[in-house]
Amino acid sequence: MDIGTYYQPSRKITAYDVPEGVDIRGRFDEEFAKILTKDALQFVADLQREFRNHIKYAMEYRKEAKKRYNEGALPGFDPTTRYIREGEWTCAPVPPAVADRKVEITGPVERKMIINALNSGAKVFMADFEDALSPSWENLMRGQVNLKDAVDGTISFHDKARSRVYKLNNQTAKLFVRPRGWHLPESHILIDGEPATGCLVDFGLYFFHNFATFRQAQGQGFGPFFYLPKMEHSREAKIWNCVFERAEKMAGIERGSVRATVLIETLPAVFQMDEILYELRDHSVGLNCGRWDYIFSYVKMFQGHWDRLLPDRVQVGMTQHFMKSYSDLLIRTCHRRGVHAMGGMAAQIPIRDNPAANEAALDLVRKDKLREVKAGHDGTWAAHPGLIPACMEVFTNNMGNAPNQIQTLKREDAANLTKEDLLQRPRGVRTMEGLRLNTRIGIQYLAAWLTGTGSVPLYNLMEDAATAEISRVQNWQWLKYGAELDGDGFGVKVTPELFGRVVEEEMTRIENEVGKEKFRKGMYKDACKIFSRQCMAKTLDDFLTLDAYNHIVMHYPKGVSKM
Structure with a gap:
């Protein structure tokens, strides 16, 4: 469609009030304008200007590493940071508000989804701007509006088709937000002529509009909470740590108020877990096994290796040696550093028209969660509210009243895991x-x-x-x-x-x-x-x-x- 056809002379012309150097190319909406205020955009622009060169360097390093791997090199533990891996440091204590994370539910920042997830009975809801969201302008900005209403406690949704109004219960899950990865741009917002970094837009707008509510309600170390995706190296975690410190300083809140869990979902990052936690040690609440992206990363990492073909994706589960080793090392690393080791996603959804098939699916979920809790994970993920009771039952039955297993399951047996364990070729057939x-x-x-x-x-x-x-x-x-x-x-x-x-x-x-x-x-x-x-x-x-x-x-x- 020609851009000129968007003009409607009969409609009142309106525009966002933007600071110098910022240009918004997305559709104007009065609700969006409450999020895209001049001060909020100035905060995002300040973050972009302060950290863009660091981000560009980190992305260039990714390219150089990929080139090495394509030429036959293998990832491994960095000898220059051995002192970090062998040191006896720990992260900041886990805030009591999120000590219990037995079951977390994830989903996009859609209005009805947010309400249902917060009401689901899960301990945490991870509101997703990343893998579960198509990053259209409408979705991203509407998501920011929805999250602000959720934090304020005023969010509701009128489902006209079902003649039902959805509202928050008195007791809700703790809210974590996952911004996009470092590599994704936000092309609807230009800062000094360049597309903004998507994750800084997601983080910046959410933090700016909601930190005061978290501070008033809870205080230091109680949020806002985040999940950080797609990192490949601790230098990327260091950028996030600096972003958090910059945000806390701007807001006038104590260092360590912001807390984040990092998804270990790339093959390079599994060799950097101690280093990632070290960089974020004042702001960390753990690591998560992002197992689907991890499988994707395994193929991408070894794209130049003809001898590492994956079997059918349905066969690449947590019983594969390289996947089990990854999970075991993550648990050992997190518990040694005093933070949560979160398990992976149960992707099943209820099969309402087939009770037998539904029970079989739930049985698979229970077995997977039993494996996780016995291995030492402190909590797990579910993709659908219907899975929450089954997941919660498994973790509660095996952990009792304890909020987590950080102090009780140290997994010292995982200390001997090697590079070869983490890179072992997966077994199975291709069909x-x-x-x-x-x-x-x-x-x-x-x-x-x-x-x-x-x-x-x-x-x-x-x-x-x-x-x-x-x-x-x-x-x-x-x-x-x-x-x-x-x-x-x-x-x-x-x-x-x-x-x-x-x-x-x-x-x-x-x-x-x-x-x-x-x-x-x-x-x-x-x-x-x-x-x-x-x-x-x-x-x-x-x-x-x-x-x-x-x-x-x-x-x-x-x-x-x-x-």
Whole structure:
């Protein structure tokens, strides 16, 4: 659509009040303007200006490291920081308000989701600006409005279709917020002519509008709380620590008021866990096993290694030696440093029309959570409110009244885990059904993402950007190295011709499953083009969403309100 068609002479011209050097290209909305105040934008701009060179350096270091790995190098423990790993330091004490994190629920910053998650019975709700959210201007700004209302306790949602009004209970989960990763831009906000760093926008706006409420209600060490994603090195944690200190100083609150949990979801970061906690030691409340992104990272890290082909994604679970080693080392590291070691996501969703299948799915969840709590994890994640009781029961039965296992399960046996343990090749088979499932999930997820939905129920599992990434990079890896299939496709090599046929057949299946009308109106064909292009690319793109992001950026000229 030509940008000129956005002008409507009959509509009153309005615009955001912005500080010098800041330009907003997103649609004007009166609700958004309450978030995008001049002072709030000045705070975000100050963060951007102070830290942008540090961020650029960290991103360049990522590129250099990737080049080394593509040429055959393997990640490992840094000998120059051995003194940190062997030192006897600890992080700041865990605040009593979040000592008990047995079950956490995650989801996008949508209004109804926020209310349901806070009311779910979970100990923590992680409101997600990252993997579970399609980062359109509308989603991001509406999410900030929703979170401010949630922190104020005034949030409500009128579901007209069900004639029901949703409000917060008296007792709610503690709120954590996950901003985007360092690599993602916010192209609707320009600072000194450059797109803002997405995570600084997410963090800055949320912190600016809500720190006073946290301070008044709770005091030092009681928030705001954050989850930090996608880090690869402790230098990235150091930037976050400096951001927190800068924010605390601006707000006039005590050092250590802000607390964060880091997701260990990249292969380089597993060798940097002590160093990451050390950099954040005044602001840390632990680490989390971001296992889906970790699997994605394993493929991305070894994209230049023909001998490290992953088996079907459904076979890469926590019983694989490299995954178990990662979990065990995370627990040992966190407990040694006095903070939480959080477990991974239960992605199952209730199967309402099949009680037997639903019970079987819940049984898998219970077994996974029992493994986590016995290993020493202090809490776990669930993607759906319906899983909370089952997860809570397992952790409570095995931990009793203790809020966590930080002092009771030190996991000293994990001290002997080696680089080889963490890099052991996963075992399993590669099948035609695995190729088909990857393709079907990748296309359907991306179609939803392009239309504004970042968390999608598919085949009784909740898929987000992390699980879609596994599908993409696994297809790419199999195509690049002509992987031989097992099972029904025994001996068949994955070639561009085979992949082309699979894509065509799976698009037909998707159309049959969703219905012709929904297929026609959806973004399935566009998603298919993007997903197929990335799977067939000569060079693996770092992130699926970086390419797809350009398809959801919509710039408006200054002074324009709505289409």
